[in-house]
Amino acid sequence: MATLLCALDDEIVAVSLQIEDVDQLSNIAEPPLNRPRDLDQARAAYRAELELQLSILKDRKHARDITQALISDVPAIAFLLSQDRQIRDDQRLARQMSGLSVNNEDIAIDEDALHLENAIVAQDITATGTESCDANPSNTVEQCQDDLTDDLSTQQKCAACFYTFPSHAMAALPCDHEYCIDCLKRLFTDATKDQSMFPPRCCRRQIPLTLISSSLSERELKAFQEASVEFTTTNRLYCSNKSCGSFVPPSRYDRMSDRAECAHCGRSTCIHCKGVPHSGGCPEDAAMKVTFDLAKDEGWQQCQGCSSLVELTVGCYHMSCKCGHQFCYLCGARWKTCTCVQFEEERLLERAAEVVAREAPVPAAPENMRDVLARAAETRRVANNLRTAHECAHRGRLIHVTGATNAAHISVIAASGIDSDKRFTGGQASATLLMVMDIAIDFDGLHGA
Template sequence: MECLQMRECGASRLALDDEIEALTQQLEEIRFYRENDKGKWRADDLPDNELGISAFLEEVTTSLGVLGDLRLAQSFANAVESDAQAIKAITEEEIQAEEDRRLAMRYSVDDTQPESDSEADGIAGDYSIFQRLCLSVYNWFMDGNGAETEIDDGGPSMTYAQRQEEAMRRLSEVETCCACYDLFPLHNIQRLNCAALYCHDCLRSIFATATTDESLFPPKCCGEPIPLCLVQGKMSQHELDEFRNAEVEFSTSNRTYCSNTDCQRFVSPRNIQADRARCPYCDLDTCVLCKSAYHDKDDCAADTALQATLELVKRMRWQRCYACGAVVELTIGCYHMK
């Protein structure tokens, strides 16, 4: 299914939004079809088209659920990464207040405290505040908004402490970027189809370099092109626009660049009409034939078809309109024209 292919390409926010929008439109089309369908049949004898629609509806609904969960997980990861310092400061205050409260309660009672606290408190105390914050986010998502669930994998259930240790082990795992050789947590590492591992900054750098160097376009690793969906969610809008413009430029055979020496930007084919190319950056018109400034009413020396026509006009003693340049053939009268 398309949603599974998108998940393999990476958790790109833009790609996920586009995919969810497309599936939502498909879902609306199915509902519209069923609301306007006049067919009647027995419940135990559905026609083939209804069976196909039902199967497709189930697939679309399942795909929307998977993509929704993936976008939610991505939001958690982005929040932890971007707001970690602010959340850490708030969490430190809350933990300090909780520890002060426990200490006050410990001295306010005569009975001695148990020799050890719960397993969860013992494990959480061994980790940094930031790790515990990541752990709480991980557990919130894995356990269904904080609800404790037992993992049934055919063997004995994992205790809360064991789940905490397993979650912390995953959060503490790191991988080495094959470009800069630095260590990064898994949520900052992207695995390509060739199994190479890149940090987000190095992957963005590869695409930025390919944008300005045609010999490196499209970006590749191990001879295999790197899908844009793996990195577009990590690129700024300016970087993404520049890459897409380069993609159009490098795939155009007869390219036209702005004749303005202070600009010289590539003019996309969508900005070309006939032999006039208008630069979207400086609004200067360029002739697509000779690549110089547009001639307006003057003839272009590089227009071979026009030059051949002018030779024919000369041999046939035709004339050209002084206002629009159109060729006029004399059929009646003398050659003395005004």
């Protein structure tokens, strides 16, 4: 920005000097009768053009000064708006999961805040996006103005939030979809916290970090890079300190002592049993023995990629773990390397009933016998379709669905007594007894990634 302001100052000085040169030529003492009249008119016209250009340059410099002052406040304003909108989204999701109504006024406020937030981001990009025009001295003022007008007049719709923004405030993805900066940034920050969303992708194609890295803060970029190392590491190691539980990357392993030091709390962890350091062979973890005995009795399966425990309640036997490992739920082998069946008839019918309930309209009155029979027939039809044309794409968690019941019940395994923000796997020695909880996740309004 400082370079651009200096360039404007240089142009203003250059035009001012040209005006002085014209004035000096006009003041040359010549007999009035011998001075050509056409030459006087040409000088006057040239001077008027220079004065117009000087006025435009001064106006642009003044506008730059104002913009520079505003840009310094953009990060703080955008952060506050983003935090406020995140709180409202969490409150709305909690009310939906609890069966409570959502205040329409809150939705309207969120939409207004989103417009303002995106306008601020677009303003920041516009201020930096026009620098290429200013940096080229061969461009005239008219050319710069025309280019800027064309950019502002071209509007694109974001594939995630469906709002429209100037084309220069959008990011073109490898799948040809376009995201606004705010939505793309949120996708990357969410992927940092949720492995099921990592790596960030659209239409199953990975989104390059270079598209949004300039809009991420230093802390956000570092967090994403650290998450990238964690989520791509197999058989991960986490700090044995229960109050820490941070991921320990392989670069901190000491193969000589079979220990790894945590970069956050400084505690060491055994890289074999993943417990506290010890001498001799790894001791047996009584809590984990109880956990795996329970898993065996309940028929849970263990992921060979990250040692997490998984319980299947509905759907096919194709398991796609959050770590990326895909395996058969019946035998635990890598997917498509065994001869097990793909699904069980009872679970198939449960899945068909979920599909029918999701796509059915909301009934205006209690269902009569005809509606019940029609729903049963539709369930059988969907079950037959799933049986003959089975396809489990496992697109991920963010899938846009509509219908009467926009919720899916998922059984997950959570560690009792452990902070939910800590990432513990089923094979970790410090984990306590695992419990199965039924959680209703509302998919309404989520856009497919």
